[in-house]
Amino acid sequence: MAIITSAGVGSGLDLESIIQATVNAEDLPRMKRFEASKTRFTVQLSGLGAVKSSLSALQDIIKKLADPENFTKRSNTLVQPASGEIISVASNSSATPGSFNIKVNQLAQGSRATTNAAFTAPTDVVSAAGGKLTIAAGDKSFEVDVAAGATLEEIRAAINDSADNFGVSVNIINTGGVTPESKLVITSNVSGTGNDLTISNDTAELDSISTSAFGGGAGGLTIAAADQAQDAIIEVDGIAISSSTNIFKDAVQDLxxxxKKVSEGTETAKLTVDYDKTGVEKLMDEFITAYNNAIGTMDYHTKTGAALYGDAGMRSLKNQLTNTLSTVVSGAxxxxxxFDVGIGLTKDGKLEKSSLVRSVNEALTSNYADVGKLFSGDSGLAKGFETLLETQLEGKGSFKFREESLNKSLRQLEDDKLSHDYRMTQLEAGLRAKYANLDVLIAQMQSSGSYITQQLANLPGFTRNKN
Structure with missing residues (x-):
């Protein structure tokens, strides 16, 4: 509290202490009540925030449990042979559980053609007049214009840089030695048996860089037997399957x-396809943990002496959560x-894995699909929890209402404190005004008394009493 002036200077009385004692008698009890209320509101907000946070974490898990796709996944266990990875696998939700032995006999490849003509350097001119090349593989093709006087390296650039190029790359190999040669090597990424490169032209000058001559017959580009396009071939449980690429879609239905690599000898990869029981059990574990954390958080903040002790809203919410656990679901x-899928309830209201009826693993093994329906079905447990938690947490839910109410109380408390401070300032000012007058009056009386005493002392025969 600000000090306006120093009281008691004139009278010598300790008026400052009297003023401060009077103000403190009014101020301190009220300030203690303000601080107590502020602490109570703040602690309640903190408690609500902690409970809300734990429920939000539970809500995140519930959303996963409400998604049917999390109960239709498959797990693939693939054991590669000693030589390394020969194959990879992906499955969809319709794949039938089973075991398979897979062998890779051949990888798919595109074709590669090499020039036979004896070009001595990349700068050798291929065509004086120019012309057009048509390059094809499988059902894909594009054309390249060859400029008059184009060299070997210029033709390489024209093919590689063509905007219509579907996957053909051209390189020049220089052999060196006593009689150096520069060979044009053209590779296609179009794999599959029968999809070899074909390069034709519209002028005999380009026969040396074509697989077929302008006038008919073979051109100067040839494809060796090892460089021909070929299918990939695998065996699944001894049954041979071919594909124009290294990808085999539905060779086994839904797989x-x-x-990746040709098997060495008779080695195979061992594949086991199963329901994703591990993934679902992990999700159920996360649900148990999140639910128990929410219950534990509510218990902590509603215990005796805690911020939310005796809170009716918390009691109601806890009862609703427990009742939702006991929902009877049809169609599963x-x-x-x-409690039919290996989850039980402890005496303190928390969840645990239980084998009283059957274990979680037994439930997933006996009827994986029905476990999914229990949680994610239209009337499943997750739907009930979603509705309850949305009511509490979303938009204008109960937590939002209570938080706004407590924040409003805190703001009102601050306003009340400011008003109180103003009243105390006014009280002090009033006291100082009153005591200032008293101070002057006493000072005047003391001054008059001193004057009279002095005058009496000067009278003849006046004897001052030394006592």
Missing amino acids: TFTA GGFETL
Whole structure:
């Protein structure tokens, strides 16, 4: 509290202490109440925030449990042979569980053509007049204009840089030695048996860099037997399957294989396709953890002496969560409640894995699909939790309302404190005004008394009493 003036200077009385004692008698009890209320509101906000955070974490898991796709996944266990990875696999939600032995006999490849003509350097002119090349592989093709006087390296650039190039690359190999040669090597990425490169032209001058001559017959580009385009070939449980690429889609229905490397000898990769029981059990574990954390957080903040002790809203919410756990679900086969799939409820209201009826693994093994329906079906457990948590947490839910109410109380408390401070300032000012008058009056009386005493002392025969 600001000090306006120093009281008691004139009278010698300790008026400052009297003023401060009077102001403190009014101010301190009220300030203690302000601080107590502020602490109470702040701690309640913190408690609500902690409970809300734990429920939000539970809500995130519930959203996963409500998604049917999380209960239709498959797990693929692939054991590669000792020589390394020969194949990879992907499955969709319709894949039938089973085991397979897979062998890779051949990888798919595109074709490669090499010139036979004895070009001595990349700068050798191929065509004086120029012309047009038509390059094709499988059902793809494009054309390249060859300029008059084009050299070997210029033709390489024209093919590589063509905007219509579908996957053909050209290189020049220089042999060196006593009689150096420069050979044009053209490679196609179009794989599959019968999809060899074909390069034709519209002038005999370009026969040396074509697979077929302008006038008919073979050109100067040839494809060796080892460089021909070929299919990939795998065996699944001894059954041979071919593909124009290294990808085998639905070779086994709803499975996609990608060949990586040719098997050495008779080695195979061992594939086991199963329901993603591990993934679902992990999701159920996350649900148990998140639910228990939410219950534990509510218990902590509502215990005796805690910020939300005796809070009716928290009691109601906890009861609603417990009641939702006990929801009876139809359409999930023999699983009607959460407790039918290996989850139980402890005495303190928390979840645990339980084998009283059956274990989680037994439920997933006996009827994986129905476990999914229990959680993610239209009337499943996750839907009930979603509705409850949305009511509490979303938009104008109960937590939002209570937080706004507490924040409003804090703002009002600050306004009340400012008003109180103003009243205390006014009280002090009033006291100082009153005591200032008293101070002057006493000072005047003391001054008059001193004057009278002095005058009396000067009278003849006046004897001052030394006592």
